[in-house]
Amino acid sequence: MKPGTLSKSLKSGAIWGFIVLELIFFSIAGEFLSLSDKAFMDWENMLLLLKQSAPIGIIAMGMTIVMVNGNIDLSVGATFAIAAIVLLDSMTWPIFAGLGDWVIPVAWLLALAVGAMLGALNGFIVWKTGVDAFIVTLGSMLGYRGIVFMFNGEQPTSHLNWTLVDFAEAEFLGLATASWFLLGVTLVIWFVMAKTVHGRNAYAIGDNREAAVNAGIRVGPHMMINFAIIGFLAALSAVVFYSESGSVNPNDGQLYELWVITAVVLGGTKITGGAGSVIGTFGGVIAIQLLRKGLGHIGADTSTVNLVIGLILIAVLILDRQLNVKGKEELKV
Amino acid sequence: MATLTKQQIGSVLAKQGILIAFVVFIIAFTIANPRFLSPDNILSVVRSSAILGVMALGVTFVVISGNLDLSVGSMMSFSTIVVLDLHDKIGPAMAIPVMFAMTIALGALIGFLVGYLKLNSLIVTLGMLSAIHGLTLTYSGGQNMDIADKEGTWFSVFGQGTAMGIPVPILIFVALAALLGLVLSKTAFGRKVYAVGGNGTAATFSGIRRARTVFLCYIMSATCVATAGLIQASRSLGSQNTVGQGLELEVLAAVILGGASLLGGSGTIFKTVIGVLILGFIQNGLLLMGLQFYVQFIVTWVIIILAVWLDIAAKRGKLWSPIA
Numbered sequence: 009m010k011p012g013t014l015s016k017s018l019k020s021g022a023i024w025g026f027i028v029l030e031l032i033f034f035s036i037a038g039e040f041l042s043l044s045d046k047a048f049m050d051w052e053n054m055l056l057l058l059k060q061s062a063p064i065g066i067i068a069m070g071m072t073i074v075m076v077n078g079n080i081d082l083s084v085g086a087t088f089a090i091a092a093i094v095l096l097d098s099m100t101w102p103i104f105a106g107l108g109d110w111v112i113p114v115a116w117l118l119a120l121a122v123g124a125m126l127g128a129l130n131g132f133i134v135w136k137t138g139v140d141a142f143i144v145t146l147g148s149m150l151g152y153r154g155i156v157f158m159f160n161g162e163q164p165t166s167h168l169n170w171t172l173v174d175f176a177e178a179e180f181l182g183l184a185t186a187s188w189f190l191l192g193v194t195l196v197i198w199f200v201m202a203k204t205v206h207g208r209n210a211y212a213i214g215d216n217r218e219a220a221v222n223a224g225i226r227v228g229p230h231m232m233i234n235f236a237i238i239g240f241l242a243a244l245s246a247v248v249f250y251s252e253s254g255s256v257n258p259n260d261g262q263l264y265e266l267w268v269i270t271a272v273v274l275g276g277t278k279i280t281g282g283a284g285s286v287i288g289t290f291g292g293v294i295a296i297q298l299l300r301k302g303l304g305h306i307g308a309d310t311s312t313v314n315l316v317i318g319l320i321l322i323a324v325l326i327l328d329r330q331l332n333v334k335g336k337e338e339l340k341v
Numbered sequence: 342m343a344t345l346t347k348q349q350i351g352s353v354l355a356k357q358g359i360l361i362a363f364v365v366f367i368i369a370f371t372i373a374n375p376r377f378l379s380p381d382n383i384l385s386v387v388r389s390s391a392i393l394g395v396m397a398l399g400v401t402f403v404v405i406s407g408n409l410d411l412s413v414g415s416m417m418s419f420s421t422i423v424v425l426d427l428h429d430k431i432g433p434a435m436a437i438p439v440m441f442a443m444t445i446a447l448g449a450l451i452g453f454l455v456g457y458l459k460l461n462s463l464i465v466t467l468g469m470l471s472a473i474h475g476l477t478l479t480y481s482g483g484q485n486m487d488i489a490d491k492e493g494t495w496f497s498v499f500g501q502g503t504a505m506g507i508p509v510p511i512l513i514f515v516a517l518a519a520l521l522g523l524v525l526s527k528t529a530f531g532r533k534v535y536a537v538g539g540n541g542t543a544a545t546f547s548g549i550r551r552a553r554t555v556f557l558c559y560i561m562s563a564t565c566v567a568t569a570g571l572i573q574a575s576r577s578l579g580s581q582n583t584v585g586q587g588l589e590l591e592v593l594a595a596v597i598l599g600g601a602s603l604l605g606g607s608g609t610i611f612k613t614v615i616g617v618l619i620l621g622f623i624q625n626g627l628l629l630m631g632l633q634f635y636v637q638f639i640v641t642w643v644i645i646i647l648a649v650w651l652d653i654a655a656k657r658g659k660l661w662s663p664i665a
Contacts, residue, residue, distance in 0.1 A: 082590075137650040138662030140603055144646060146590055151642025157635035221664070228664040262587075266467060279461050311478030318472025325460045325468075 022327070023275055023291035027298060034302035041306040055183065057297050062186035063088075065293040066245040067264065068271045069197040070238030072289045075272055076201070077234050078214040078281025079134065079141035084242040085264035086152035087126045091243035092256040093159050095119040096167040109171045120243045126152060127239015131232030141231075149265070156258050166255035176252035186248045193241060198286040210234065214281025270321055271296050276328075359600055359612060359648060363619050370626035377629055384508065390621035391510035392417075392569045393588065394614065397595045398521050399565030401613045402558040404596050405525070407538035407605025408455055408462035410559070412447075412469035413566050413592055417585030419477045420444045420570030425486040425580055433496040441567045447473060448563020449556070456555035470589065477582050487579035500576025510572045517568065521561070522610035534558060538605025594641065595620050598648050619644070 067084050074081050098104065098115045107114060130148055134141045159165060176185050183191075201207035213220040213227055221227055250256055275292030277284025296317060303313050370377045396413050403410045420440050427436035451469055455462045488494060502509040525531040533554045536544040545551050573584060599616030601608025623644070624637045654660045 133646060135664060136661055137646070138653060138657075138664060139646060139649045142603060143597055143649050146594065146597075147642040147645040149590065150594070150638045150645075154635040154638025154642070157633070157638070161633070161635075228662070266470065269467060270471070273464055279464055309478075309483065311475045311483065313475065314471045315475025315479065318468040318470070318475060321468035321471070322454060322460070322465055325464050326454075326458065329458065329460060 022324075023288055023295060026274075027291060027295050030295065030298045030302055034298070034305055037306045038302075053301070055187070057294070057301055058187045058190065059184040060301070061293050061297040062190040063245045063249045064264065064267050064271060064296070065190045065290065066193050066248065067238070067242050068268045068275075068289050068293050069193050069286060070234075070241035071268045071272045072275070072277055072284055072286055073197065073201065073210055073234045074141075074238050075269075075277050075279065076210050076214045076281060076284045077231055078217065079231060079234070080145065080269070080279075081127075081130065081141065081235065081238050082145040082265045083126070083130060083148040083152050084238060084268060085261035086149050086156060087123055087239050087242040088246045088261035088264055089156045089256060089258065090126065090152055091119040091123040091246040092250040092260065093156060093165045094122045095247055095250055096165050096254065096256060097159065099167050099169055109169075112169065112172050112175075116247055119247050120240055123243020123246070124236045124240040127242070128232055128236035130239070131235025134235065135228035135232050153258075153262075160258065162258055164255050164257045168254040172251045173254065176248070186252075189244065189248045193244065194286060194290050201286050206230070206233070211282060214278075214283075216282070267296065270317060273321060274324055359598065359615055359619070362644075362648070363615055363622075366619065366622060366626065370622070370629070373626070374629045377626055382625065382629075384511070386621045386625045387511050387514070387618070388508045389625075390617050391508075391514040392572050393591060393595060393620070394514045394617040395517055395565050395569040395572065396562075396588065396592045397599075397613050397617050398517055398610060399562035400592050400596050401599070401601060401608055401610055402521070402525065402534055402561045403462075404593075404601045404603065405538045405605060405608045406534050406555050406558045407541065408555060408558070409466060409593070409603070410451070410562050411463065411466040411589045411593075412451060412473055413562065414585040414587060414589035415470050415474040415477065416444060416447055416563065416566045417570045417573065417588060418580075418582055419447070419473050419480070420567045421574045421580045421584050422477050422481050422486050422582060424571060424574045425488060425578070426481065428494070428496055428574075429489050433494060436496075437571060440570070441564070444567035444570065445560060445563045448559045448566070451563075452556035452559030455559065456552040459552070474582075474586075481582055483582065485579065485581050491578045494578075497575050497578060500572050500574070500578075510576070513568065513572060517565070518610055518614050521565075525610050530554070530557065535606055538607075540606070591620070594645055598645060600648070600652055602652075 067088070071081060071084070095115050095118070098118050099111050104111045104114060126148070130141070130145055133139065133144050133148075137144075178185055180188060201210065209220070209225050209230055212223065212225060213230060217227060246256075246261070271292040272284070272289050273279065273292070274295055275284070275288035275290070277289060299317060299320075300313050303316065367378070376382055396417065400410050400413060420443070423443055424436050424440040427439055430436075431439070447469070451465060454460050454465045488496070491497075499509055499513070504512060525534065533544070533549045536547070536549055537551050537554045541551055544554075570585075574580060595616040596608065596613050597603065597616070598619055599608060599612035599614070601613065620641065623640055627637050627640060628634065657663070
């Protein structure tokens with residue numbers, strides 16, 4: 009075995025091991041603590057879990073690309089809310105009145121286009137000004153939230169279209185629409201990252217930006233495309249979620265960026281860029297949702313979920329450090 | 342001296358850009374509404390900025406040392422809830438030191454993780470944001486916390502009192518800013534903070550204990566957060582569990598607006614105070630102009646990016662980024 013293989017496989021397998029541990033723990037603890045008769049690992053329950061993972065999961069796929077790139081996007085929660093409002097509001101616009109149910113694809117496209125544009129705007133600013141993505145998206149997190157409030161003030165925006173709700177609640181081969189979207193996005197982004205030039209460039213830029221520039225990669229446009237992708241996916245997440253619920257509050261999507269980043273980091277993506285995998289992120293998303301559901305199942309309240317997820321995030325960081333520290337020249341302080 | 346070169350103008354703008362912007366804002370808002378510069382209005386702006394400002398002072402230390410602190414918002418909720426709860430249980434005189442000790446203990450934990458274990462500060466404090474929020478909810482049982490006897494307690498002095506006509510929160514903010522400004526600019530510890538943030542390896546080789554310096558920065562930050570929590574609790578004498586939610590990013594915005602680089606090694610307390618005041622006055626000025634509250638979000642967005650952009654543009658001598 010080559011040196012480093014063990015720690016590498018340990019690392020990539022860690023998130024799945026963690027998921028198995030969670031399943032065992034909650035199944036056993038559920039026997040004693042849960043008030044419901046159903047077992048935790050009930051098939052229905054697991055399918056529901058996949059569906060509930062979709063809003064965070066779809067965005068997390070975009071965040072994986074952006075973070076592998078060495079950037080970060082804090083504005084996804086606000087983009088999510090804007091896209092949701094565009095989706096629901098545009099269906100009531102008079103110019104689309106004659107379209108009947110054909111207004112649905114139009115509203116979807118509008119929402120997705122707006123999301124991609126907002127993402128691209130972030131990317132453009134990062135590219136042209138050279139300001140760190142953290143600051144740019146911290147700013148646009150505020151700015152985009154301001155735009156959300158411009159629509160309807162503090163009032164919710166609501167519009168129920170029953171055709172749309174039927175579509176969102178439909179099941180195909182036993183999986184809900186939202187689950188299909190999550191799986192589809194995961195597959196596409198996995199393909200992009202693992203099999204295309206764009207994906208390889210993303211790793212190269214995150215690993216060493218200078219070297220990537222010298223190798224002739226056009227770093228600026230590349231990063232802008234990635235920001236457009238995460239904006240698009242934030243909008244897609246909103247489209248999938250609000251097709252079903254039909255009502256959006258101006259504060260919706262707040263703190264999503266934190267959940268998403270937590271999932272991505274749990275999945276093994278490095279915050280400094282250059283390493284990370286889409287499949288790992290998928291594991292991270294599932295692990296978080298399992299934790300939320302599992303803690304609920306054994307009767308713990310939301311406060312425990314926050315506490316546990318925070319501590320796990322830090323524990324993962326410590327473990328990761330222990331596995332990585334060997335072989336590196338470390339300055340002893 | 343008749344002709345100033347472009348570069349000279351550029352460097353003046355870069356060094357004092359944030360002050361110039363501040364003055365321009367004040368002039369513009371005053372023309373739009375003369376009430377803007379009335380003593381009453383100024384006092385009310387500074388007073389409402391005091392809580393954010395006190396937190397920003399501590400975060401300035403952390404940012405200069407090259408780290409981030411995203412946990413200050415939920416930590417502030419924690420200290421507010423704790424001090425309100427303990428107020429009725431053990432009396433205000435005991436509640437305050439206990440609350441400070443508990444908050445500083447949280448800061449010490451973060452300082453240990455980031456300083457001694459050298460973990461990434463963004464992730465650690467992100468985790469702590471969530472964990473402390475959970476801790477607060479567990480502590481309070483999810484209930485709002487209120488002081489039973491709101492009239493008969495001297496505890497309200499920190500948030501509502503005045504001395505010589507000046508509200509106490511402002512006095513605390515100014516005193517703390519002066520003290521921490523001195524610590525940062527005149528003491529050996531302050532110089533170590535800059536050294537660690539500017540070039541950690543070089544600092545280590547020159548015998549600075551990097552881990553300890555980072556640890557102390559987080560202690561500073563937690564102490565400031567506890568002070569902010571005290572003001573908040575005392576001002577409202579009751580609180581929700583989420584009182585500090587989202588403040589971490591506003592605080593960071595103020596610090597960045599003041600010109601501290603997220604890479605560490607630059608920034609001053611004075612500039613952070615300016616950053617805090619700019620945020621406060623913009624908010625107030627836009628409201629006085631009759632604009633909706635959300636306009637300030639959009640304006641803040643533009644200002645943050647412009648401020649940082651001009652700052653780094655001046656440093657590299659080019660407006661546009663050299664990234665291909």
